[in-house]
Amino acid sequence: MSTVAKKGGKAKTDTKKGKVGGSKSSKKAGLTFPVGRTRSLLRAGRFAPRVAKGAPVYLAAVLEYLTAELLELAGNAARDNKKKRVTPRFLTLAIRNDEELNRLLAGVTIASGGVLPNIQQVLLKKKGKAVGASQEV
Numbered sequence: 525m526s527t528v529a530k531k532g533g534k535a536k537t538d539t540k541k542g543k544v545g546g547s548k549s550s551k552k553a554g555l556t557f558p559v560g561r562t563r564s565l566l567r568a569g570r571f572a573p574r575v576a577k578g579a580p581v582y583l584a585a586v587l588e589y590l591t592a593e594l595l596e597l598a599g600n601a602a603r604d605n606k607k608k609r610v611t612p613r614f615l616t617l618a619i620r621n622d623e624e625l626n627r628l629l630a631g632v633t634i635a636s637g638g639v640l641p642n643i644q645q646v647l648l649k650k651k652g653k654a655v656g657a658s659q660e661v
Contacts, residue, residue, distance in 0.1 A: 557584040612636045
């Protein structure tokens with residue numbers, strides 16, 4: 525392998541052509557999320573004395589699914605509001621409007637997310653009677 529010197533940075537080595545990013549275990553599992561990093565974080569977290577081979581794969585798959593689901597719903601919320609960028613507000617709207625995600629993330633507060641728009645029926649004006657009665661008194 526030959527090194528290619530570039531100005532203003534570290535020297536990089538030539539890599540194989542056609543190689544796509546991602547670790548070997550992530551490619552085998554067909555995942556985008558890093559299985560190797562998930563494995564090392566499981567070990568470093570001391571959640572259990574031993575970590576099976578399939579555990580980080582399963583965890584990475586679950587995290588990838590939840591992320592894809594959340595981003596899809598947030599993207600739909602952004603599109604409904606005629607925006608192209610997903611902001612914390614759209615994440616909050618997506619989570620709180622979805623029953624399962626709302627139950628999963630019930631105790632989570634998203635910074636700059638706001639709340640769902642909700643006006644209680646008691647506070648709304650009544651038609652006819654209430655308007656006339658308040659003017660007579």
